[in-house]
Amino acid sequence: MTTNTQSRTQWLGRWGFVLAATGSAVGLGNIWKFPYMTGEYGGGAFVLVYLACILAVGVPVMMTEIAFGRRGRGSPIDAVRRVVTESGRTSAWSLLGWMAMLCGFMILSFYVVVAGWSFSYLWKMLTGGLAGSGVDDMVAIFVANNENPWNLGFWSTLVTLATMFIVGRGVQAGIEKSVSWMMPGMVVMLLVLIVYGVFSGGFGEALRFLFVFDAGSLSSDGMLAALGHAFFTLSLASGAILTYGSYLPARASIARTTLSVALADTLVALMAGLAIFPVIFANGMDPGEGPGLIFMSLPLAFQAMPLGTLFGILFFVMLSMAALTSSISMVEATVSWLCDSKGFTRRAAAWGTGIVLWLISTLAMLSFNLGADWTLAGKHAFDWLDYLTSRWMMPLGGLGMALLAGFVVRSEIFREELGLSPAWYALWLFMVRYVSPLGILVVFIDALGIARV
Ligand code: PFF
Ligand code: NA
Numbered sequence: 001m002t003t004n005t006q007s008r009t010q011w012l013g014r015w016g017f018v019l020a021a022t023g024s025a026v027g028l029g030n031i032w033k034f035p036y037m038t039g040e041y042g043g044g045a046f047v048l049v050y051l052a053c054i055l056a057v058g059v060p061v062m063m064t065e066i067a068f069g070r071r072g073r074g075s076p077i078d079a080v081r082r083v084v085t086e087s088g089r090t091s092a093w094s095l096l097g098w099m100a101m102l103c104g105f106m107i108l109s110f111y112v113v114v115a116g117w118s119f120s121y122l123w124k125m126l127t128g129g130l131a132g133s134g135v136d137d138m139v140a141i142f143v144a145n146n147e148n149p150w151n152l153g154f155w156s157t158l159v160t161l162a163t164m165f166i167v168g169r170g171v172q173a174g175i176e177k178s179v180s181w182m183m184p185g186m187v188v189m190l191l192v193l194i195v196y197g198v199f200s201g202g203f204g205e206a207l208r209f210l211f212v213f214d215a216g217s218l219s220s221d222g223m224l225a226a227l228g229h230a231f232f233t234l235s236l237a238s239g240a241i242l243t244y245g246s247y248l249p250a251r252a253s254i255a256r257t258t259l260s261v262a263l264a265d266t267l268v269a270l271m272a273g274l275a276i277f278p279v280i281f282a283n284g285m286d287p288g289e290g291p292g293l294i295f296m297s298l299p300l301a302f303q304a305m306p307l308g309t310l311f312g313i314l315f316f317v318m319l320s321m322a323a324l325t326s327s328i329s330m331v332e333a334t335v336s337w338l339c340d341s342k343g344f345t346r347r348a349a350a351w352g353t354g355i356v357l358w359l360i361s362t363l364a365m366l367s368f369n370l371g372a373d374w375t376l377a378g379k380h381a382f383d384w385l386d387y388l389t390s391r392w393m394m395p396l397g398g399l400g401m402a403l404l405a406g407f408v409v410r411s412e413i414f415r416e417e418l419g420l421s422p423a424w425y426a427l428w429l430f431m432v433r434y435v436s437p438l439g440i441l442v443v444f445i446d447a448l449g450i451a452r453v
Helices: 016-025 028-040 042-071 074-084 091-125 136-147 148-169 170-196 202-212 220-233 240-245 254-281 293-304 308-340 346-366 381-409 411-418 422-448
Strands: none
Touching: 016 170, 016 240, 016 254, 016 308, 016 422, 028 042, 028 091, 028 220, 028 240, 028 254, 028 293, 028 308, 028 346, 042 074, 042 202, 042 240, 042 254, 042 381, 042 411, 042 422, 074 091, 074 170, 074 240, 074 308, 091 136, 091 240, 091 293, 091 308, 091 346, 091 381, 136 170, 136 293, 136 381, 148 346, 170 202, 170 254, 170 293, 170 308, 202 254, 220 293, 220 411, 220 422, 240 308, 293 308, 308 346, 346 381, 381 422, 411 422
8 A cells, every 4th residue: 555545634524525526527617618618619519529528538537537646645746656656667757747736727727717707797696787688788798897807806816715715724624515515506506597498499499509419510629629628527637636536535436436426517517508508599699609608698597587686696606606616626736735745734835826826817817808919829818728728738638647547557556446346447447548548649630630530
C-alpha cells in the first residue's frame, strides 16, 4: 500500500464522494454550456457524438482518475507521481498532474464569470428587473448586464469569494455539506421547466432538434467540441475528480460511483436541453445564440408561467449552487497540493489561490466590456480560457491518463483499486488502452485537418 493513507481526510458519509463528485460534475456545463453548444453545432448529431464520448472516453477515464487519486492519496501532482513511482517508473508523468491542476484553475477563471451571470439574474428576479420583458428586451438585458465592468466584476468577485470561503472551510464541513441538499432541488426545478416546455408549443421541435441525428450537420470542429465537452461536463483532466478520489474510502466501489456520477450528469444535461429548447423554438429565438442562450430564454418561460417569479428565483438559486459545487472542486486540487506539499494552512492556501484566480478571472470578465477589443486571433481572454482547456488540455490530459494507466502503471495496482471481476477489468483495460486513446486521436486528427474520417 501507499505510504500516507492514514493522515488524509476522507469523506464523512457513505454518499460523501458520490455527492461531491456529482456536485462537481453537474454544473454550468450541463445547464448553460451543453444547450448553447448543441444549438451552435446543430443539434442531434452533436448530442450523439457527445454521448458516445461520455461512454467510450469519459467513463473509463473517470474510473482511472479516481483510482489514481485513491491509490496516491494526494493532489494530482503527488498522486500521479506516487503511483508511477510505485510502478518503478520515472516521475516525469507527474507533468500530467501539473497540467490537470493548471487546467482546473483556468476553467475556474472563466467559470466564475458565468456563475456571476447566474447570481446577477437571481438578483434581477428578486428585484423584478426582468418583469414584462419580451424577447428583444431579454437580449438587451443580457448585453447591458455585461457592459458595465463594475457590475459584472462585482458578481464574479462574489463567486470567487464564496468559492474560496467554502474551500477554506475544508472537505467535510464545506464541500460535503453544501452538495447534499442542492442536487435534489436542481432536478425538481428542471422537471418543472420541462413540464412547462411540454405545453409551450415548442416541445416537438425541441425533441427533434436534440434527438434526430442528421449526419450532415456535424463538422470536425463540432466533434472536437463534443469530445472536449464530455471531459468538461464530467470534471475530468482538471484535477477535480482525481483529488476528490483521493478522499475516497478504500471500500467504495469505483466503477459503481463512476457510473452514478456519469449517469446523473448526462440526465441533467438532457433535461436542461428539454427545458430550454422548447422555449427557444416557441419564441422564435435562435438556438445558435451562444453563451447568453439560457439567460435570454429561460426568463421568458418564467414570465409566462403561473408563479413564474417564484420558480425563476428558485431556478437561479439552484443554478448558482450548482455552479458553486463545481467551482469549489476546480481549486481543490491546487489547495490540497499547497497544503500537503508546500506546508500551507488550508485557509491560507484557499485565499492565496483566490487572489491569483481573481486577477485572471478579471481578465475574462473584461472580455465582455472594456477588453472587448483585446483579442488574439479573434478570441478574447474568456474564449481563450475556454478554448484552450476544453479543446486541448482536457483531451490531451485524458489521453495521457489513459495511456499511463493502460501501459505504464503496474497492472496489479489498478486491479486492486478497481476491484472488478476479471471480465470487467479486461473491458476497462481495453477501453483505456485502445478505445479511449484512439477515439481522442481520431477526433483530434480530424479536427487538425490531417485526415478526413
Ligand atoms: N463539470 C462542471 C460542469 O459541468 O459545469 C465543470 C467542471 C468542474 C470542469 C470541475 C472541470 C472541473 F475540474
Ligand atoms: Na457537467
